[in-house]
Amino acid sequence: MIARWAVASLFFACVIGLWQLAVNAQIWSPLLLPSPASVFTYLWSAVEDATLWEAILVTVRRLLIGYGLGILIGLPLGLLTASFKWSQDTIGVLALGLQTLPSVCWVPLALLWFGQTEAAMLFVVVMGTLWSLIIATDTGVRTIPPIYSRAARSMGSSGFHTWTHVILPAALPFLLSGMKQGWAFAWRSLMAAEIYVTILTGFGLGHLLHYGRELNAMDQVIGVMLVIVMIGLAVDKTLFAPVERFLHRRWGTARG
Amino acid sequence: MQSVVPSPGTNPTKLVLEHVSKWFRTSSLHVQALDDVTLRIAEGEFVCLVGPSGCGKSTLLNLIAGLDRPDGGTVQADSQTIRGPGPHRLMMFQEAALFPWLTVLGNVLFGLKLVHGLNASERREKAEYFLELVGLKRFMHSNVHELSGGMRQRVALARSLAPNPSVLLMDEPFGALDALTREQLYGDIQRIWSQHRKTIVFVTHNVREAVCLGDRVILFSPNPGRIREEFSIPLPRPRDINSVDLARYSTEITRVLKGYVQSEVVE
Numbered sequence: 141m142i143a144r145w146a147v148a149s150l151f152f153a154c155v156i157g158l159w160q161l162a163v164n165a166q167i168w169s170p171l172l173l174p175s176p177a178s179v180f181t182y183l184w185s186a187v188e189d190a191t192l193w194e195a196i197l198v199t200v201r202r203l204l205i206g207y208g209l210g211i212l213i214g215l216p217l218g219l220l221t222a223s224f225k226w227s228q229d230t231i232g233v234l235a236l237g238l239q240t241l242p243s244v245c246w247v248p249l250a251l252l253w254f255g256q257t258e259a260a261m262l263f264v265v266v267m268g269t270l271w272s273l274i275i276a277t278d279t280g281v282r283t284i285p286p287i288y289s290r291a292a293r294s295m296g297s298s299g300f301h302t303w304t305h306v307i308l309p310a311a312l313p314f315l316l317s318g319m320k321q322g323w324a325f326a327w328r329s330l331m332a333a334e335i336y337v338t339i340l341t342g343f344g345l346g347h348l349l350h351y352g353r354e355l356n357a358m359d360q361v362i363g364v365m366l367v368i369v370m371i372g373l374a375v376d377k378t379l380f381a382p383v384e385r386f387l388h389r390r391w392g393t394a395r396g
Numbered sequence: 397m398q399s400v401v402p403s404p405g406t407n408p409t410k411l412v413l414e415h416v417s418k419w420f421r422t423s424s425l426h427v428q429a430l431d432d433v434t435l436r437i438a439e440g441e442f443v444c445l446v447g448p449s450g451c452g453k454s455t456l457l458n459l460i461a462g463l464d465r466p467d468g469g470t471v472q473a474d475s476q477t478i479r480g481p482g483p484h485r486l487m488m489f490q491e492a493a494l495f496p497w498l499t500v501l502g503n504v505l506f507g508l509k510l511v512h513g514l515n516a517s518e519r520r521e522k523a524e525y526f527l528e529l530v531g532l533k534r535f536m537h538s539n540v541h542e543l544s545g546g547m548r549q550r551v552a553l554a555r556s557l558a559p560n561p562s563v564l565l566m567d568e569p570f571g572a573l574d575a576l577t578r579e580q581l582y583g584d585i586q587r588i589w590s591q592h593r594k595t596i597v598f599v600t601h602n603v604r605e606a607v608c609l610g611d612r613v614i615l616f617s618p619n620p621g622r623i624r625e626e627f628s629i630p631l632p633r634p635r636d637i638n639s640v641d642l643a644r645y646s647t648e649i650t651r652v653l654k655g656y657v658q659s660e661v662v663e
Contacts, residue, residue, distance in 0.1 A: 287493045294461050294487035295507040295559065305506070309497040391496050392541025 174359040179366070182359040191348070192367065199334065199344035200371065202258070206265025207326050211319065214270045218277020218318075219303070228278070235274040243268035243329030247336055258341045261333055268329035269322040276318020280311030313387055320380055327372060345371075407438040410563065410595045411460060416469035417620075418455050428620035429455040433469070435614070435623065439562075440593045444610035446603055446649070448657055452621020453599045457565045460597060461487045473563065483511055486561040490568040492548050494540045500527070500551050501536040507559040526554040529588060546577035550584070557588070566598045570605070579637055582608050586634045603653065604646045608637045613649060617656040624656055 156176050162168075163175045170178075186192035221232040246267040247260075254260035284307060289297075292306045308315070334346020345364055352360030387393065418430040429452040437443050445453040458464040459471050462481040471478045473485060486507070494503050504523040508514060514522070527533045530550040540548065549569055556564055570578045586609065589596060600606050606613045613627045627649055631641055 285491075287489055287491055288495060290463060291487070291489060291493040291495075292506070293463060293481050294485075294565075295555075296481060296483045296510040298481075301510075306495070310495070312497060390499075390539050390541075392539060 171356065171358060174362065178359045179363045182357070183363045183366070186348075186360075186363070195343055195345045195348045195364075196367065196371070198342035199330065199346065202261045202342075202344065203265060203326060203330055206262045206330070207269050207323060209262065210266045210269025210273060210322060210326065213266070214273030214322070215277055215315075217270075218274040219281060219307075221274060222278045222281035231274070232278060235271045235278075238267075239271035239275055243325050244332040246329065247333045250333070251337060256337060256339050256341075258339070260337075261330065261339060261344075264329050264333045265326045268325040272325055273318050273322045276314055276321065277311065280314025280318065281307055283314065284310040313391065313393070316380065316383055316387065320376075323375065323380075331368065407440055409436050410439040410441070410473065411435075411437040411597070412470075412472040412475075413456070413459075414470050414472075416456070416459065416466045416471060418452065418459065418464070419467050430459075430466075431620035431622050433621070433623055437595060437597065439595055442589060442596045442598065442609060442611045444598045444600060444606035444613045445616060446600060446606045446613055446653065447616030447621070448618055448653075449601060450621075451616040451618035453616050454567050455621065457487065457567050457597060457599055460563070461485055461565050463487070483507070483559045484561050485563040485565060486556040486559065487565045487567065488552050488556045488569050490571045492540070492545075492552075494548055494551055494555070496540050498540070499536070500532065500538050500540065500543070503540065503551055504536075504555045504558050507555055511559045522558050523554075526558045527551075529557070530554045530584065544577075545573050546581065549573065549581065553585070553588075557592070557594075561594065563595045563597065566596065568600055569598075571600070571602075578605070582637055583634065585609065590633065603650045604637060604642070607631075607642050607646045607649065608635050615649065615653055615656070625652060 159176055163170070163173055183192065217231055217235070220227045221235070222228070243264065246264045250260040250263040250267075254263060288310050289302055289306050292302055297305060330344075331346050331349075334344045335350045338347060338350075345368055349361060349364045349368075352358070352364060413433055413435040416430055416433045417428065420427045420429055433452075433456065445456065447453055455464070459466050460473070460478065462478045462485065478485075495506065498506065501523055504527060505519055508519040508522055524533060524536065527536050530553055532547060532550055532554070535543065535547065540551070543551065552569070570581055573581070582605070596609075598606070598609055603613075607629055610629055613629060614623055615625045615627070616622065617624045627645070629645055631645070635642055
């Protein structure tokens with residue numbers, strides 16, 4: 141474990157070292173390639189005057205609410221399409237089609253419908269999450285060996301109990317990969333929306349990035365990008381990794 | 397040793413199947429899985445259903461379990477028509493039907509949680525008792541994938557026994573195991589059966605296995621699935637699958653079975 145940490149730290153130290161070397165070589169103007177130190181100085185000042193925290197808060201709140209809504213709607217719909225032919229032919233086909241639509245494409249529609257408001261942001265995140273989650277849930281439930289529910293029925297399980305105690309846990313590996321994909325889509329679409337559009341109800345990380353470009357402040361651009369990467373990593377490590385570890389242990393699957 | 401007499405002994409009748417027929421219809425196929433099957437099974441009896449694949453013996457088990465309905469005839473348990481699955485008739489499958497998201501203990505508790513009137517500590521006690529009975533108590537916190545095939549079937553057996561069903565339905569439960577593991581399980585199942593006296597309906601295509609375990613061996617022929625002959629096996633227990641007496645019975649039954657299968661092919 142310590143060795144792995146050491147390797148990772150060394151690797152990132154080297155990346156920063158190379159970056160510093162490139163800056164020292166003065167091939168590019170410092171306006172285009174700021175030094176690591178200036179980026180960290182920006183980040184420090186943004187932390188001190190609280191702009192960074194506020195932006196993170198606004199963005200993460202949008203993301204969590206939108207993502208949560210997406211799961212709340214997508215999970216039951218996925219179960220529905222897996223259970224009935226009519227819903228598979230209607231909602232299932234709709235989900236399959238809309239899943240191929242890059243979620244950024246929802247931004248213009250969301251702005252016309254909701255204006256420059258939180259609702260527009262949430263709508264984009266929900267649309268990013270929803271369709272891939274429906275597809276993943278549907279696939280997961282269909283792939284469950286029928287013997288599980290037969291065994292459960294033989295023991296007296298039926299209806300709702302079978303769904304919550306057999307179908308959902310059996311589909312868990314698929315649900316998780318669907319939720320991860322939904323998360324990635326939601327994160328991308330929210331960033332795109334925040335960069336394109338100034339929302340009057342709160343300035344997120346995307347706006348900070350956007351203003352960095354407007355002001356030609358490359359240290360801010362790179363600094364905010366770093367923060368966005370860190371949030372993505374943190375969510376993966378804290379939200380998904382523990383569930384994945386549980387799955388590996390229980391199912392005995394050797395992934396990753 | 398051939399016998400047409402239904403159930404031996406004086407025990408009351410547990411299961412009654414009368415003129416049962418079952419069809420399977422798909423878009424391209426119309427198959428009669430069971431044709432006019434009549435069978436009585438006494439309480440505490442160990443009955444083995446033997447026949448080539450496709451003779452409807454698993455279908456019959458599903459009907460008794462209540463997982464499926466007959467197209468004709470009636471299936472009764474304790475003089476009541478079977479209308480659905482129930483905790484009194486539990487099914488044990490050939491494939492690993494254990495739930496991989498639960499531990500060994502969690503699997504055994506699954507059925508117990510569906511039994512009314514048990515509190516948590518009683519459930520736990522029962523689960524541990526039956527895991528002890530199949531010799532796997534020290535693996536109760538293991539994950540399913542960590543067990544060997546034989547151990548998994550033992551857990552499946554404990555899971556089926558724990559809710560205290562009066563009828564145990566076993567669908568080729570040892571089919572996927574190696575010979576040595578199977579022999580151990582023949583010993584286990586006879587020991588458990590003599591202690592707990594369940595009515596057991598056991599499906600297999602292995603004649604020797606059937607003779608080793610059953611009070612009666614019932615021979616099925618396929619297309620459509622019909623009962624062709626019954627054999628009582630009056631050998632003392634516990635039986636050893638390698639004994640000479642047992643081999644005599646299984647040779648005789650195998651000979652009869654081959655006759656049916658070949659005549660089917662000629663027809």
